[in-house]
Amino acid sequence: MLRSEIFVLVLAWLGLVVGEMPTHKFKNGDEMPLLGLGTWKSEPDEVKTAVKEAIKLGYRHIDCAAIYGNEKEVGEALAESFNEGIVKREDMWITSKVWNDSHEQVSTALKKTLADLQLDYVDLYLIHWPISLKNGVSFPQDKHDMFHFDGERTWKAMESTVDMGLARHIGVSNFSTHKLGRILANYRIKPEVNQVERHPYLQQQHLVQFCRMNGILVTNYSSLGSGDRPAAFKPEGEPVLLEDATVKEVAAAVGATPAGVLLKWGIQQGSAVIPKSVNPERLKQNLEVPETVHLDDAAMEKLNAMDIHRRYVDGAFWALAGSAYTVETLWDEVGDPFQEEL
Ligand SMILES: NC(=O)c1ccc[n+]([C@@H]2O[C@H](COP(=O)([O-])OP(=O)(O)OC[C@H]3O[C@@H](n4cnc5c(N)ncnc54)[C@H](OP(=O)(O)O)[C@@H]3O)[C@@H](O)[C@H]2O)c1
Numbered sequence: 055m056l057r058s059e060i061f062v063l064v065l066a067w068l069g070l071v072v073g074e075m076p077t078h079k080f081k082n083g084d085e086m087p088l089l090g091l092g093t094w095k096s097e098p099d100e101v102k103t104a105v106k107e108a109i110k111l112g113y114r115h116i117d118c119a120a121i122y123g124n125e126k127e128v129g130e131a132l133a134e135s136f137n138e139g140i141v142k143r144e145d146m147w148i149t150s151k152v153w154n155d156s157h158e159q160v161s162t163a164l165k166k167t168l169a170d171l172q173l174d175y176v177d178l179y180l181i182h183w184p185i186s187l188k189n190g191v192s193f194p195q196d197k198h199d200m201f202h203f204d205g206e207r208t209w210k211a212m213e214s215t216v217d218m219g220l221a222r223h224i225g226v227s228n229f230s231t232h233k234l235g236r237i238l239a240n241y242r243i244k245p246e247v248n249q250v251e252r253h254p255y256l257q258q259q260h261l262v263q264f265c266r267m268n269g270i271l272v273t274n275y276s277s278l279g280s281g282d283r284p285a286a287f288k289p290e291g292e293p294v295l296l297e298d299a300t301v302k303e304v305a306a307a308v309g310a311t312p313a314g315v316l317l318k319w320g321i322q323q324g325s326a327v328i329p330k331s332v333n334p335e336r337l338k339q340n341l342e343v344p345e346t347v348h349l350d351d352a353a354m355e356k357l358n359a360m361d362i363h364r365r366y367v368d369g370a371f372w373a374l375a376g377s378a379y380t381v382e383t384l385w386d387e388v389g390d391p392f393q394e395e396l
């Protein structure tokens with residue numbers, strides 16, 4: 055064994071290995087790694103290899119959802135990793151989300167997810183969107199596929215998944231301060247996470263502050279700008295976050311890649327990030343970000359000045375003619391009293 059390897063082993067034994075994965079500690083002591091692997095758009099035939107590779111590299115947090123259509127393959131990767139002794143179930147953090155057509159069948163939907171993932175429980179279960187669709191409808195064709203979202207009622211069903219031992223923690227996604235506030239006014243089990251789009255072009259500081267004040271962890275999605283979104287969601291000529299001049303300038307200044315800068319921007323503010331990749335080299339690069347990228351005050355200031363309120367996942371696909379949903383009522387940003395207070 056080389057002297058350098060012995061040195062690293064001794065450091066590890068002392069718990070001093072530089073750049074240990076930062077975590078968020080929940081009230082019950084459970085810890086969620088602040089960097090996880092996203093799986094939206096990872097094709098079923100590539101996601102199994104990607105998840106297995108990620109776990110071998112050291113990822114301990116995987117972000118899944120029923121609607122991604124690949125939980126079965128993620129489950130195969132998890133089962134093989136457990137069977138091969140690469141990692142133990144209790145050392146993994148697995149998130150999944152109830153799709154919009156299952157708000158009246160939350161525990162049934164979670165049981166299907168658990169069967170696909172080959173797990174007895176998920177660490178975190180989220181309401182994917184504050185949008186309700188008829189059961190069996192993945193994406194609405196017209197207003198008849200949609201109905202009123204009853205957040206309080208859906209939240210009660212989420213709470214029962216904890217009672218049943220199917221989920222250890224529950225939370226929401228794509229929720230505004232207004233919709234979160236309604237749940238916070240009357241809950242039995244608290245929402246502990248809000249997963250929302252967040253990056254320097256869409257910083258949502260008022261939402262983050264609201265969540266922080268209420269002890270809710272924010273997980274940032276599309277941290278890298280979601281460049282592989284379906285063409286239908288991608289307007290021509292949109293600004294490309296990974297190619298932004300300021301991001302590149304900061305990256306050059308701190309000796310990191312643009313992706314590294316964008317991920318560390320979130321982690322350094324105490325948010326979780328869940329970059330999606332199916333590429334072994336990028337999986338490795340992303341995992342190394344917490345320990346290899348350091349953003350000083352000057353770098354953070356430059357990134358914090360980049361907000362243009364640009365959503366890559368803008369939710370316009372829910373605003374069907376004649377339905378009760380509009381982009382304004384989805385994000386509740388106009389007249390948000392909390393935003394006005396700041
Ligand atoms: N709750 C929600 O409604 C919601 C919405 C959107 C996303 N999410 C979650 O958040 C995850 C991440 O968001 P996202 O998938 O929209 O997009 P993202 O992570 O911002 O970007 C993914 C794209 O970046 C590329 N990439 C990954 N690492 C890179 C690196 N180091 N350098 C350059 N390019 C890199 C990926 O390509 P390769 O795969 O080829 O590396 C892919 O094209 C999703 O997968 C999903 O789990 C949740």
